[in-house]
Amino acid sequence: MKPLSKSFFKKDTISVARNLLGKYLVLGKKIGKIVETEAYLINDPASHSFNGKTIRNSPMFGDPAHSYIYFTYGMHHCFNITTNKKGLGEAVLIRAIEPIKGLEEMKKSRRIDNIKNLCNGPAKLTQAFELTKSHNNLNLLDKNSPLKIMKGEKEKFKIIKTKRIGVKKGSDLNLRFYIDKNLFISKLR
């Protein structure tokens, strides 16, 4: 596996959300393939950045290719990757991952055995990888970062585009993307 370039993340967020499909998330022994993403844009009422920069969402306004991890519902973390130009306030939510390596460790972290249920949701994959706010705002291209994004062999697949899940405002926008026929996406619909 090879690192991605910074320019990969500097592009418009919808393109990055699509291009991230099939890329790999690496943390220690654990490796997974990104199979489902959602784009969160500027002027997008569903985005945390909609009302401007705050302490929580500040990574969204920082450099691209960084992690933005937030805590929600009093018990869950969600993992995003920052995109586009610095200062803009856009990111891609990673919604589902296909476990590739470190499955036993992921099972321990999730306290379940079913492989299909390990990373098929935004808060499930953070639990499987044990991502918390300690991993917030890391440079995912830095080889010293514990959390990294890598590319593997080129792979061909069809991308399905749908409305985003769980959002109230902006629910009409088709900004969710996933790999067609993949068995590890969230909420098979």
Add this chain to the structure above:
DNA sequence: GGAACGATTGAT
């Protein structure tokens, strides 16, 4: 200072 809410999940 206080209230309302949420890019979810798992159990009922």
Add this chain to the structure above:
DNA sequence: TCAATCGTTCCT
């Protein structure tokens, strides 16, 4: 369909 559970944001 609903409870769990608390940090963040926004209002007073």
